[in-house]
Amino acid sequence: MVLEGEATPxxxxxxxxxxxxxxxxxxxxTNYDLADADLAFKLHYLRGVYYYPAGDTVRGLTIxxxxxxxxxxxxxxxxxxxxxxxxxxxxxxVPAAANARRPYIKCNDCGVRIVEAKCDRSLDDWLxxxxxxxxxxxxxxxxxxxxLFFSPLLYVQVTSFKCGGMAVxxxxxxxxxxxxxxxxxxxxxxxxxxxxxxEGTTLEPANKPQAGAPxxxxxxxxxxxxxxxxxxxxVPAGRAMACYSFHVTEPAxxxxxxxxxxxxxxxxxxxxxxxxxxxQAVAKIRESKEVTTVTVVRTDKATRSGKSLANEQRVGxxxxxxxxxKTDIAExxxxxxxxxxxxxxxxxxxxxxxxxxxxxxxxxxMEQVAPYELELKGQRPVHVEYGMDGVGEEGAVxxxxxxxxxxxxxTTVLPKDEVESIRAALGSTLLQDA
Numbered sequence: 001m002v003l004e005g006e007a008t009p010x011x012x013x014x015x016x017x018x019x020x021x022x023x024x025x026x027x028x029x030t031n032y033d034l035a036d037a038d039l040a041f042k043l044h045y046l047r048g049v050y051y052y053p054a055g056d057t058v059r060g061l062t063i064x065x066x067x068x069x070x071x072x073x074x075x076x077x078x079x080x081x082x083x084x085x086x087x088x089x090x091x092x093x094v095p096a097a098a099n100a101r102r103p104y105i106k107c108n109d110c111g112v113r114i115v116e117a118k119c120d121r122s123l124d125d126w127l128x129x130x131x132x133x134x135x136x137x138x139x140x141x142x143x144x145x146x147x148l149f150f151s152p153l154l155y156v157q158v159t160s161f162k163c164g165g166m167a168v169x170x171x172x173x174x175x176x177x178x179x180x181x182x183x184x185x186x187x188x189x190x191x192x193x194x195x196x197x198x199e200g201t202t203l204e205p206a207n208k209p210q211a212g213a214p215x216x217x218x219x220x221x222x223x224x225x226x227x228x229x230x231x232x233x234x235v236p237a238g239r240a241m242a243c244y245s246f247h248v249t250e251p252a253x254x255x256x257x258x259x260x261x262x263x264x265x266x267x268x269x270x271x272x273x274x275x276x277x278x279x280q281a282v283a284k285i286r287e288s289k290e291v292t293t294v295t296v297v298r299t300d301k302a303t304r305s306g307k308s309l310a311n312e313q314r315v316g317x318x319x320x321x322x323x324x325x326k327t328d329i330a331e332x333x334x335x336x337x338x339x340x341x342x343x344x345x346x347x348x349x350x351x352x353x354x355x356x357x358x359x360x361x362x363x364x365x366m367e368q369v370a371p372y373e374l375e376l377k378g379q380r381p382v383h384v385e386y387g388m389d390g391v392g393e394e395g396a397v398x399x400x401x402x403x404x405x406x407x408x409x410x411t412t413v414l415p416k417d418e419v420e421s422i423r424a425a426l427g428s429t430l431l432q433d434a
Contacts, residue, residue, distance in 0.1 A: 012126075013137045013159060015118045022111035023078055024071035032079040032105040034175060035207035037311040037348040039103065043226070043235050044174040044357055044390040046182055047139040047243075050374050050381040051123060054164030057379040061166065063116055066158060066376075069192035074112065076201045077185055079309060080176060082107040084148040102209065105153070105176070115140045115157040123165030127383060132242040132419050135387045135411070139169035143390065145232035168374075177309040179386065180299045183369055184308065190374045201308040210349065217350070220343040222295045222317045224359035224392060225352050235355055238393040242416040244423075245385045248274065248430050250406040256430065260330040268333035271399050274408060274430070275363040276332035278397050281425040282361055283325035285418050291361050291394075292320045296340050298365040315347045315356060316340040336363070358392025358413070366400035387411045 052058050074081045082105040117138075119126065126134065140155035155171040172182045191198040219225045226236055248256075256273055268276070275296075283291040298314045305312060318340050324332055347356065356362070371384040386398055388411075395414040402409050410430075412422060 012120045013117050014120070015116070016140075017116040019067075019114045019116075020111040021067055021070040021074065021114055022109045023074040023081055025075055027078045027081075027107045027109050030078070030107040031085075032082060032107055032203070033207040034102075034104055035311065035348070036210050037344075038175045038177075038207070040223075040347050040350070040354060041174040041178075041311050041356060042103070042144075042233050043229065043353065043355060044388060045143060046172040046174055046179055046386065046388060047135055047169065048172070048182065048186070048371065048384065048386045049135055049138045049167050049169045050371070051127065051383040052166045052168070052376060052379055053123060053382050054161075055379070057377050058166050059164060061376060063114070063158060066168075066193070067114060069189060070112070070114075070156075073189040073192055076188065076198070077308070078107050078109070079105045079203065080154050080185065081109055081111050082153065083110050084144060084151065084153075086148075103148075103175075106149075111152070112154040112156060113140065113152045115155055117157060117159045119159050119161045119167075121161065122163035123161045123167075124163070126161065130244070130246065130423075132244045132416070135169075135243050135245060135385055136389075138167045139171045139387075141389070142171060143232075143234050144173055145234070146230075148231050148233075168376075174311070174390075178299065178311045178313045179364075179366060179369055180301070180304065180313070181309050181311075183371055183374070187370075187373050190376055194375060194377050202306055203308060219350055219352075219354065220315075220317075220346040221293060221319075221341070222315050222343045222359065223347055223350065223354040223356050225350075225354055227353035229353045235358070235390045235392055239415040239417075241358075241391055241393070241395070241413055242419050243387040243411060243413050244419050245387065245409065245411040246426060246431060247402060248408045248410060249402075250404070252430055253407055260328075260333065268330070268337050269367070270408060271363075271365045271367050272333040272336040273329070274399050274410060275336055275397060276329045277430065278410075278412070278422075279324050279332050279336075279361065279363075280327065280329055281422060282395065282414070282418070283323065284425070285421045287325070291324055292322075293360050294318050294336075295356065295360045295362040296336065296365065297356070297362060299368045301368050313344075314342060315344045316342045317360065355390075355392040357388055357390070357396040358394045361394045362391075362396040364388075364396060364398040366398060369400060371400060372403060383409075385409050385411055388413055
């Protein structure tokens with residue numbers, strides 16, 4: 001909570017300086033085609049912040065030290081340094097109707113933006129503060145467009161705290177890859193920085209458009225059609241949204257598991273239990289609006305193709321037969337475990353622009369993502385939190401492991417006028433240790 005007279009997160013972060021890093025070798029006139037699944041996520045943006053404590057390691061990480069390994073890093077991940085273009089109608093022998101100005105990435109080595117910033121607060125003070133939107137001040141807040149050919153796909157913000165600690169924030173356009181692709185990409189940079197030889201990247205086979213849904217087909221229940229969106233890739237303005245993160249400790253998690261242990265919920269995992277709790281809490285806040293259908297987005301390593309840049313998360317919906325506000329958490333967790341309708345292929349095939357996160361209240365499973373592997377010269381982050389921009393007004397919840405792997409870091413992206421109510425619901429439950 002921000003106390004009277006205390007600097008707000010926005011005021012505390014200042015002195016932004018921008019520069020650009022490009023691949024160390026010329027890519028040439030190469031185009032990178034975007035898959036149908038990539039374009040389904042074009043209105044969404046991942047924001048990830050990695051916090052590092054003060055010490056000799058961080059003290060030696062000058063901006064030059066951090067930027068030097070980015071040149072070979074972008075050789076491997078050259079599409080990340082490109083810019084969005086649209087296909088001309090009828091080019092390359094493709095019929096105009098099929099092409100439809102389809103976006104692709106022109107790998108022209110325009111680079112990624114590096115942002116240097118300073119924070120007038122200590123790292124510990126910053127992490128103790130549970131003010132909404134603190135994450136957004138450590139990730140450069142830009143989206144693609146309206147001049148797509150000038151818009152970087154990735155920003156990396158390095159923020160120095162007054163105590164000597166550091167935060168590295170990534171602003172990643174979701175259309176180039178899901179959270180598993182993003183974290184693997186960032187980890188590769190850290191491996192090069194630490195003098196390790198990273199695994200090679202795989203960008204083949206090339207993405208090709210698939211047969212889409214027939215004209216007039218109903219959209220999948222997991223998403224919400226919008227637009228058409230032209231060259232400013234931003235979810236149409238609705239309610240003001242806020243990004244609020246909190247830590248669920250291992251004791252608090254065990255307490256929740258014990259309370260909800262029942263025939264219905266005993267097989268539910270940690271992600272399902274936390275999601276069920278928040279599903280019920282949001283449903284109680286929105287008394288006049290039933291929240292019976294939710295979207296679930298999961299990362300499943302077992303089903304991934306091995307491509308380094310891909311949107312291969314599974315997307316589906318879950319529907320409750322009765323009001324979630326009046327349904328036991330264990331029963332909701334069981335629904336999330338067993339009753340998900342997989343709509344991944346239908347989402348990719350739908351021909352129009354869609355909102356995925358926030359079309360319904362959306363739960364994002366990051367249980368199989370390993371954010372704490374981003375070690376800088378042996379220094380592991382003390383805290384990592386991921387959020388998202390471009391979320392529709394129904395909101396989204398991201399659940400990821402904490403530093404020890406036994407608790408969870410949860411980030412909610414909800415309408416601003418609901419944040420205080422969520423805090424109140426959490427205060428006597430998930431935010432309390434046993």
